[in-house]
Structures are given as C-alpha cells and as structure tokens.
Amino acid sequence: MKNRVQNWPELLGDHAGGIAYGGDYNPDQWPEDTWADDIRLMKEAGVNVVALGIFSWDRIEPAKGEWNFDWLDRIIGMLGDAGISVDLASATASAPLWLYERYPEVLPVDKYGHVVHSGSRQSWSASSPVYLEHALDLCRRLAERYGDHPAVTAWHVGNEYGWNNHFDYSDNALKDFRKWCERRYGTVDRLNDAWCSAFWSQEMRSFDEVQLPRHMGADAMVNPAQQLDFERFSNDNMLAFFRRERDVIKSVCPDKPVTTNFMVSTDQCCMDYATWAPDVDFVSNDHYFHEGALHLDELLCSDALVESLAGDRPWYLMEHSTSSVQWKPVNARKRHGELMRDAMAHVAMGADAVNFFQWRQSRGGAEAFHSAMLPHAGEHTAIFRQTCETGAALDALSKAGLAGTTVVPSRIAVVFDAQSQWSTAIPTLPTTKLDHWHDVRDWYRTFLDAGVRADVVPLASDWSGYDLVVLPTVLMLSDDDVARLERYVAQGGRIVVNYATGLVDESFRVGLGGYPGAGDGTLRTMLGVGGEEFNIVGGIDGEPDAVEVAGFGSSTLWQTVVRDVADDVRIVAAYTGDGARSWELDGVPAIAEHDYGSGAAWYVGCDLAVDELARLAETTLLPAIGMTGGAGDVTVVERTDGANLFRFAFNRRGEDVAMLQPDGDDEELLLFRGRREGDIVTLQANGLLITKEPATRRR
CATH class of the missing domain: 2.60.40.1180 (Golgi alpha-mannosidase II)
Structure with missing residues (x-):
C-alpha cells in the first residue's frame, strides 16, 4: 500500500541523512540539575534524537489558562545546542488532573456504564467536544511557540491512540455512532439488512434507535455485525481526533513532518492502521518483544507489516525496550546480544530510526521497572554499554549509506486484515480459539522455517508483484475482495486459503451454499472444494483431541468437513487414523490443490503446527513458484x-x-x-x- 508522500524528519548537523537514534525523554520528571548529565551521556551513547513532552500537559498548563513554557524552552535549547533533534509531542495523550476535575464529562465510559476514571493514560473520550477544544488549544500554542525552532524537527501527535480508550460507551459516543451509521448505510433499511436485525426482534425504524453494544447481561450475545461496526466506528472516531490535532499543528508549521506511534505486534494491533497510514508524514511504530522462541520471528513478522504500511519506504521505530518491561505476568530480560540484535533486526526490516522507551529509567510511577537506556544502576552497566555499542553501530551503518534504502521485497505475501482480527475475537464463532494475527505470525514463521522470508501486507494491498499470497484466517471477505482474488489467480497468481478464511462478508453475514461461502460461491469455485460443517476438537471429555492428517502430523482444533470436490482437484492430504474414524472424517480431504485460470489455489482445511506447514511449503508451495527453501536456521x-x-x-x-x-x-x-x-x-x-x-x- 502507499501512504501520502513521505516527509522524513531531518536530523541536525553531522547526523543529517543518517539513522535516528534515541528515545522518549522525560526531563520534567527529574530535577533540572540532571539535564546536563543526561545530555553528556546521550552524546556518549550516540543519541541524536529524543521524543519530548509526551505526558507533559500538566507541566505546560498547571492550571486552566496558566502556561509554563520556560522549562521546555530551556531543555529544547540545550538539546539543540548539543546537536540532538527533538520530536516534540502534542502532550495531549493524557490531561492534567484539573481538567478532569473541572470537566468530568471528558472521561470515557466502559460497556458496563462505569466511568473510566483519570489517573492513568488516555483517560479521555474521542467523542468529547470539551476534550477536543482543550487539546486543540494546546496543539496550537505549542506549534506557535516551537514551529520555527530549528531543534524541533518533527511533531509527535498524541501517543498510542486507543491504548486505554479504544472503546467508549458514553452518550457522546452514542451520538457519534448513530451519525457514523447513517453515513455508512444511508437508510435504516440498509442498516437492518447488514445487521440481520430481524433476528431477536432488533429491527430499527430510525437511526435514533441505534444502540452501542453495551453490556446486555452475563449470558447475552452481542450482534456480531453491530460489534464489528462499533469496532470500525471506534477506529474512525479516534483517527478523526488525530486528524484534528494534526491539522491545527500543520496550519501553523506546514513543512514539519507529523506522525503518531502505531502499536503493531502480534499481541496487539488495536487500530486498523492501514486506514491511518495515509494520514501521517512518516509511519512510526512501538514494538515490544515476545519472549521465548518467538522473540526474533515475531519481531520480523510485525515489522514486515509496518514496512508495508509505510508504503515499502523507511519507517520510524518510536519505542522498544533495552531489556524487560513491567506489564507482563513474567517480564523476561534480554540476554547478551539481544539488545543489539533486536535493534538491527528492526533496521533490516526498514527502520531508519531506532528509539527506546525511555532514556532514563523512572524512579517511581507505574513504569519504574520498565528498562531504559540509562538504567537505575547508572552508566557503569551492561545495558548502558550495549546502548552505546548500538549507537556506534548505527552510526557506522549511516556512514555506509544505509539510510534511505528500502527492503528487497519477497515473492510471497501473507495477508493481514485488522477487521478480520476484530472478527475472530467475536465469541459466537465455532470456536473462541481463533486468532487471525497469530495465524499470520504462524504462516510467517512457516516460511522462515522453510528457509525463505515472506512479506506481510494489508488485505487491500496490490498483490500483482507476488507469486504466492496466503490468507490465514481472513475470516471476513467482501464480494470485492473475492473478485480481486479471482482476478489475481485467473491471471497466474497462486493463493493459499486456510480453514477459517472467507466464512462471512463485511457485515458478518455467512455465505451460503457451503464453506467458504465468500463471494457468493466464487471462492469455493476457485478452490474446487466445498465444506458443509466444521469439526471442532480439543478438550471434549471422552472424545479424540486430534485428527491425523496423512503426511502432515495432526490437526488439534478445526477440520472443515469437505464433501464437494471438483473432478480436477488434487488431494494433497486427507484425514486418517483413529481420530478421523471416530469423527467420521477418514479419507475426507484436508489439503487440496486446484488449478484455476492461469493460476492455482490451495485449501488447507485444518489447523496444522508450524513445522507441518513448513513441510507443506517445502514440498508443495515453494516448488510451485520455482523457489527452493533451506534449513531455516x-x-x-x-x-x-x-x-x-x-x-x-x-x-x-x-x-x-x-x-x-x-x-x-x-x-x-x-x-x-x-x-x-x-x-x-x-x-x-x-x-x-x-x-x-x-x-x-x-x-
């Protein structure tokens, strides 16, 4: 995909044109006599940029209408004199307590009707006109004061939008949701049709009867189409808030680039960032490692999506960690070499900026035990030495001319779709164990294990440059999506469709005639197979927990009961063994291959372990596109x-x-x-x- 013309922030002095290196800096949380020492150590570490003032609203405006920029003037001046660029925040991520006390209506409401109180981050409603008014005033004042400052080279608007306020069930949000539905559907009849509102007597006679999917009782089941539209609305509403902040800053200093930090990792991707990417001057992302065997693979997978969101151009790593974080049940530290390795892996995947949260480790507060570039134990530590080594290595790469280069694309694409991710979280599916993003990650690891690397692309991407496109649990496909797939395969492309792909359309309506039903049967025609039921296994007392797949291990969750098989379909593998006989699946196709037009399609009708998917890739998929794999080490x-x-x-x-x-x-x-x-x-x-x-x- 392509975002707007990229406007990359320029570093100061000798660092211009190189890789940005630094992190979040919170000088207002420390005595001013530490600032000079911070800058001395930043220079030693090779830091050339800091993100400043992200949570500083209360220091900038300590009381309504009372402004204090003196401290900010001083620290920006000190950083600029040291040749360190400033990515200046709008400081609107969290408001000062006086604003919450004076205007409690800015607080969001959860689905149970409880007010989400202040005291943490992002305790505000994107539908609150009062919060918007104060946020825009702050943006304007900051832009007017620092828009021409030479040390301020970029604007960091908000912070991790939606982290604590993705969903808001307030009355203001209800009004906005009704307007959003009216814009989307035009007439209430179209809305009723999309939501299948006749079910459970939920038909609406006007948009004034549209409701939010609030808590409806312990055993109640929300209309999945309503929930999905609320997800879309919440994304669009937050994006609209960002645009208002961005536009105020741009109206004052139009030439300085603006970004906001996405949150893409395979454990979090709360917004549909494919819709956000066109609205930033450069894509930036916060990524925190997944400990254990997934560490490097998950990082590469997430970065592959970010690189695609950036339009296959350099992107900005706004946050990652030097070592452990403080928000998991078990917070693993990084071993020797992992700090450098992780930073370089991000760079390999297209990052021309490597930044950490944060520069100096907090002495108190909720993130006191979150690692930092300068840890509690000070500069004579392994973490700080590795921080300095990483800065020196990035400087060497900059001098070698790496900045501005782009990642060489793969011939294989794995599709990610935020709306399918939201859909797999809906609890009324055949199983609650589906996770689209994790299946994307597993297919990404599949190709790594097979000795090749795939790209990760949004559903709306152009696939014409790829020889093979994989759709893992892309639960929701519209007629237009299926038509694009059909053209791609007919013209010579090859696709892999897995067991939970294409079950519903964009309104969560099930396609009829068999599974997968998307595209009014077109997807089944391409695949050459059709299923009539799903066999869900695992944890059922007295029943087999797995079904063997001949030549490919076992399926431990889902098997599509395929009954319709075209004459020209080649069966790659079928179910076999005791579990298959018990579940009446013996001989039923599990993996099928079908030529269509000038291309081909594979249907993987069951879940398989990564090593078994890698076997499929090595023996079948890669040879089909003229590629050979390797050991994957x-x-x-x-x-x-x-x-x-x-x-x-x-x-x-x-x-x-x-x-x-x-x-x-x-x-x-x-x-x-x-x-x-x-x-x-x-x-x-x-x-x-x-x-x-x-x-x-x-x-």
Whole structure:
C-alpha cells in the first residue's frame, strides 16, 4: 500500500541523512540539575534524537489558562545546542488532573456504564467536544511557540491512540455512532439488512434507535455485525481526533513532518492502521518483544507489516525496550546480544530510526521497572554499554549509506486484515480459539522455517508483484475482495486459503451454499472444494483431541468437513487414523490443490503446527513458484538503493549456526557477531552479520 508522500524528519548537523537514534525523554520528571548529565551521556551513547513532552500537559498548563513554557524552552535549547533533534509531542495523550476535575464529562465510559476514571493514560473520550477544544488549544500554542525552532524537527501527535480508550460507551459516543451509521448505510433499511436485525426482534425504524453494544447481561450475545461496526466506528472516531490535532499543528508549521506511534505486534494491533497510514508524514511504530522462541520471528513478522504500511519506504521505530518491561505476568530480560540484535533486526526490516522507551529509567510511577537506556544502576552497566555499542553501530551503518534504502521485497505475501482480527475475537464463532494475527505470525514463521522470508501486507494491498499470497484466517471477505482474488489467480497468481478464511462478508453475514461461502460461491469455485460443517476438537471429555492428517502430523482444533470436490482437484492430504474414524472424517480431504485460470489455489482445511506447514511449503508451495527453501536456521533480509545491497543475516536458534558466506573482494563487513573460517561463517546465539556489496553481486 502507499501512504501520502513521505516527509522524513531531518536530523541536525553531522547526523543529517543518517539513522535516528534515541528515545522518549522525560526531563520534567527529574530535577533540572540532571539535564546536563543526561545530555553528556546521550552524546556518549550516540543519541541524536529524543521524543519530548509526551505526558507533559500538566507541566505546560498547571492550571486552566496558566502556561509554563520556560522549562521546555530551556531543555529544547540545550538539546539543540548539543546537536540532538527533538520530536516534540502534542502532550495531549493524557490531561492534567484539573481538567478532569473541572470537566468530568471528558472521561470515557466502559460497556458496563462505569466511568473510566483519570489517573492513568488516555483517560479521555474521542467523542468529547470539551476534550477536543482543550487539546486543540494546546496543539496550537505549542506549534506557535516551537514551529520555527530549528531543534524541533518533527511533531509527535498524541501517543498510542486507543491504548486505554479504544472503546467508549458514553452518550457522546452514542451520538457519534448513530451519525457514523447513517453515513455508512444511508437508510435504516440498509442498516437492518447488514445487521440481520430481524433476528431477536432488533429491527430499527430510525437511526435514533441505534444502540452501542453495551453490556446486555452475563449470558447475552452481542450482534456480531453491530460489534464489528462499533469496532470500525471506534477506529474512525479516534483517527478523526488525530486528524484534528494534526491539522491545527500543520496550519501553523506546514513543512514539519507529523506522525503518531502505531502499536503493531502480534499481541496487539488495536487500530486498523492501514486506514491511518495515509494520514501521517512518516509511519512510526512501538514494538515490544515476545519472549521465548518467538522473540526474533515475531519481531520480523510485525515489522514486515509496518514496512508495508509505510508504503515499502523507511519507517520510524518510536519505542522498544533495552531489556524487560513491567506489564507482563513474567517480564523476561534480554540476554547478551539481544539488545543489539533486536535493534538491527528492526533496521533490516526498514527502520531508519531506532528509539527506546525511555532514556532514563523512572524512579517511581507505574513504569519504574520498565528498562531504559540509562538504567537505575547508572552508566557503569551492561545495558548502558550495549546502548552505546548500538549507537556506534548505527552510526557506522549511516556512514555506509544505509539510510534511505528500502527492503528487497519477497515473492510471497501473507495477508493481514485488522477487521478480520476484530472478527475472530467475536465469541459466537465455532470456536473462541481463533486468532487471525497469530495465524499470520504462524504462516510467517512457516516460511522462515522453510528457509525463505515472506512479506506481510494489508488485505487491500496490490498483490500483482507476488507469486504466492496466503490468507490465514481472513475470516471476513467482501464480494470485492473475492473478485480481486479471482482476478489475481485467473491471471497466474497462486493463493493459499486456510480453514477459517472467507466464512462471512463485511457485515458478518455467512455465505451460503457451503464453506467458504465468500463471494457468493466464487471462492469455493476457485478452490474446487466445498465444506458443509466444521469439526471442532480439543478438550471434549471422552472424545479424540486430534485428527491425523496423512503426511502432515495432526490437526488439534478445526477440520472443515469437505464433501464437494471438483473432478480436477488434487488431494494433497486427507484425514486418517483413529481420530478421523471416530469423527467420521477418514479419507475426507484436508489439503487440496486446484488449478484455476492461469493460476492455482490451495485449501488447507485444518489447523496444522508450524513445522507441518513448513513441510507443506517445502514440498508443495515453494516448488510451485520455482523457489527452493533451506534449513531455516538463518534469516536473511536485504535492503538496497539500486546500486548497493545491504545484507542482514540473523541467527534464529539459541546456539551457534553455520552458514555459507563466500568472501568477496568487493564486500564490506559492517557488523559481525560470530567467527569465519574460509567461506563458512558461524553466527553465535543472538548473532548477526551485516555486509555491503554492489547490487550487481546479489546472490
């Protein structure tokens, strides 16, 4: 996808044109006599940018109409004099207590009717005209004061929109939701049809009868179409709030770039960021690692989506952590090498900015035990040494010309759709264990295990540049979506459709005639198969917990009961064994392949473990597009400017891994954690190799 013309923030002085490096800086939380020491240590660490003032509204406006910019003037001046750029926040993410006390109507309401009180972050309603008025006033005053300041090189509007206030059930939100429904549907009859309102006698006679999906009782089930539209409205309402803030700042200083930080990781993606990306001058993201075996793979998967949201151009890592966080049941620290490895993995995936939360670790408050660049124990620590090493490495990459290059695309795309993610969370599906985003992650890992790397793209993306497109649990497909798929395959593309893809349309209406029913049967025609029921297993007393799939292990959750099979379908695998016989699935197709037009489609009608999906990729999918896989121990990502190729190799295992790396005379070694013996390179655990060579030498 393509966002608006990118307007990238320029760094100061010698850092101009290089990779941005730094983090959130909260000087107002510390005595002013620490500021000079902060800047001294920032220079030592190679910091060249900080995000400033994100939660500083109460320091800027300590009482209604009383403004205090003096401290902000001083610290911006000190940073600028030191050659450190400022990404200045609008400071509107959380309001001061006086605003909540004076105007309690700005607070959001949860689905139970309880007011969401102040005291944390984002305790405000995007439907509150009072909050909007005060937020825009603050944006305007900041822009007028600092819009021309040379040290302020970008604007950071809000912060993690929707983190604590994604859903609001207040009366103001109800009014806005009714207006949103009227704009979307035009007539109440169209709304009733989309929501299937005749069910349970819920037909509306006017838009004034539209309700929010509030709490309806312990055993009540919300209309899924209503819930889905409320998700869409909440996204659009928050985006509209951001646009109002952005536009006020732009009206004062139109040339300075504006962004807001997305939250893309495979454990969180609360907004439909494909709709947000066109509204920022450069895409930025906050990412926090998933501990354990998923650590590197999950990072690469999330970044693949961010890179696509950025229009395949460089993007800005606004936050990640030097080590542990403080908001999980078990907060794992990073081992030696992981701080550097993670930063470089983000860079490999297109990040031209590497920033942490935060610069100095807080002494108190809710995030006191969240790691930082400068930890509680001070500068003579492993974390600070690794912070400095990372800054030096990024500076070397900048001098080598990496900034501004773009990621070399894959030939394989895995589709992510925020609205399908929202849909799989609806509790009235055949199972509550579906998770679209996690299935995207599993398919991404599938290809890594098979020795190749995939891209992750939004559903609305152009697929013409890909040889293979995978749709994992894309539950919801509109007729237009299916028509695009049909054209892609008919013209020579290849698709993989899994067991829970294409079950409902954009209004959560089930397609008729068999599964998957999307596109009025067109999807079934492409796949050459049709199912009539779903077999859900696992945790049922006295019943088999799994069904064997011949040649591909076992399915432990979902098997589509395929009954209709076209004559020209090739059965790749069928159900077999005791579990299949018990569930009357013996011999029923589990994986099917079907030629369609000039292309082909595969239906994977059951869940499979990642290693079994990798077997399918290696034996069937990759050969079909003329690719060969590998061991999958090392992941290789490339960035290029057309003339030069930067190759990043990462060890995916927790032990030393050897790889073939012929030594070329025109190859420049930029960063290496491992050892070389001739043409064999051994990457240590958490090891990496970064080289630069002419693009004409690409292997």
